[in-house]
Amino acid sequence: MSYIKRTDVPAADGEHVVELDTGALVATSCTRERVATGVAFRAKARAIGPDGAEVQDAMGRAVVTELSHVAPVTVVEAETADAIARDCLLAVLGEPVTRPWADVLLSSVSIRVSLAAAPISGPVNAGAVL
Amino acid sequence: MTIIAQELRYRIAAAEPGAWTVDRIRAGQPIELRDVRRGVTYDIEVRNIDHTGRMSAPAVLQHTVGSTAREGALALPVNAVANRASVWNVDTSVTYSATDSVATVSVSAGTLVMGGANISYGASSASVAGDPETKKIVYLYYDDPQLRGGSLDLGVTEDYITSLSGDGRIAITTLEIDFPAVGAPPVTGGGGIGGGGGGGGAKSPAAEQNPI
Numbered sequence: 001m002s003y004i005k006r007t008d009v010p011a012a013d014g015e016h017v018v019e020l021d022t023g024a025l026v027a028t029s030c031t032r033e034r035v036a037t038g039v040a041f042r043a044k045a046r047a048i049g050p051d052g053a054e055v056q057d058a059m060g061r062a063v064v065t066e067l068s069h070v071a072p073v074t075v076v077e078a079e080t081a082d083a084i085a086r087d088c089l090l091a092v093l094g095e096p097v098t099r100p101w102a103d104v105l106l107s108s109v110s111i112r113v114s115l116a117a118a119p120i121s122g123p124v125n126a127g128a129v130l
Numbered sequence: 131m132t133i134i135a136q137e138l139r140y141r142i143a144a145a146e147p148g149a150w151t152v153d154r155i156r157a158g159q160p161i162e163l164r165d166v167r168r169g170v171t172y173d174i175e176v177r178n179i180d181h182t183g184r185m186s187a188p189a190v191l192q193h194t195v196g197s198t199a200r201e202g203a204l205a206l207p208v209n210a211v212a213n214r215a216s217v218w219n220v221d222t223s224v225t226y227s228a229t230d231s232v233a234t235v236s237v238s239a240g241t242l243v244m245g246g247a248n249i250s251y252g253a254s255s256a257s258v259a260g261d262p263e264t265k266k267i268v269y270l271y272y273d274d275p276q277l278r279g280g281s282l283d284l285g286v287t288e289d290y291i292t293s294l295s296g297d298g299r300i301a302i303t304t305l306e307i308d309f310p311a312v313g314a315p316p317v318t319g320g321g322g323i324g325g326g327g328g329g330g331g332a333k334s335p336a337a338e339q340n341p342i
Binding site: 035036037038040042066067068069070071072074075078079099100101102104105108109 | 223232238285
C-alpha cells in the first residue's frame with residue numbers, strides 16, 4: 001500500500017488530495033480540537049474524481065470515512081500532535097499505522113475498504129445470480 | 131404500472147419560502163419529514179414514481195409540526211417494560227492495547243438499539259495514560275443529545291458519575307485496562323459489548339457486573 005500527494009486536483013479548503021496505489025483519488029483532512037478529556041483528532045477521507053467531484057456508491061451515497069481519536073494532553077505532549085494526526089490520516093487512507101488500533105476499527109475507517117465495497121452496495125439481481 | 135417509490139419534498143411555508151428538502155422513500159415505507167422544527171408549518175409535495183422512473187403529479191398539502199412534538203431522547207419509544215431500555219448490537223466491540231504508559235482504546239462501529247430505533251455510530255478511539263504494572267478502570271461514552279449517531283469523539287473518564295451526568299450522554303461500557311511492566315510486551319484486552327451498555331449505563335463499580 002502506498003500513496004502520492006497530488007496538488008493538481010481540486011478539493012475543498014483544508015483538504016489535501018492523495019492518489020492511492022489503486023489509482024483512486026482521496027481528499028483527506030484532519031482537525032484538532034480541545035475537548036474535555038484532551039485533544040480530539042478528527043481525520044476524514046473523501047473519495048473524489050479527477051474533477052474533484054465526490055465519488056458515490058451504488059446507492060448514491062458519498063464514499064467517506066472518518067475517525068475520531070481523543071488523547072489526553074500528556075500523551076499529545078509525549079507523542080506530538082503531528083505524529084498523532086499523521087497516524088489518524090494514515091488510518092482513514094487505509095495505510096499502515098503505528099498506533100495499535102483494533103483491526104475492526106481500521107477496517108471500518110479505511111477509505112480503501114469503503115471504495116472496494118462501494119460498487120457492490122445496492123440491491124442484488126436475484127434472477128441473475130441464482 | 132408499478133409504484134416503486136415516493137418522492138417527498140418539503141420546505142418551510144412562508145411568503146418567501148426557502149429551498150426544498152427532497153427525499154425518496156421506497157413504496158410501502160412510512161413517509162417521514164426529518165429535521166423539522168416544532169410549531170412550524172411546512173409545504174409538502176409527494177409524487178409517486180413508477181418502475182420506468184415516471185413521476186405522477188404531486189399531492190400538495192401543508193402540515194404544522196405540533197408544538198408539543200417530542201424530539202431527541204424524549205421521542206424514543208417507551209420500551210423499558212420488563213426490558214432493557216437500550217443495548218448495543220452484538221457486533222459492537224471495545225478493545226485496548228496497552229504499553230507501560232499508554233493504552234489505545236478502540237471502539238468499533240456499532241449500533242445502539244432502542245426498541246424499534248437504531249442509531250449507528252462510527253468507529254472511534256482514545257489514548258489513556260497510565261503507570262506500569264497498574265490497572266485502571268475507565269468508563270466510555272459518547273455525547274449525542276440529538277441521537278444522530280455518526281462519527282463522534284470517544285469520551286473517557288475514570289469517574290462513573292461523570293460517565294452518566296450529561297444530557298444525551300450515551301454509555302458505551304466499562305473497561306479495565308492492565309498496564310504492563312516497563313519493557314514487557316503490550317497487553318491487549320476487551321471484547322464484544324453486544325447486549326450491554328446504552329441505557330443500561332456503564333457498569334457501576336458497586337454492581338455485580340464486571341468490566342470487560
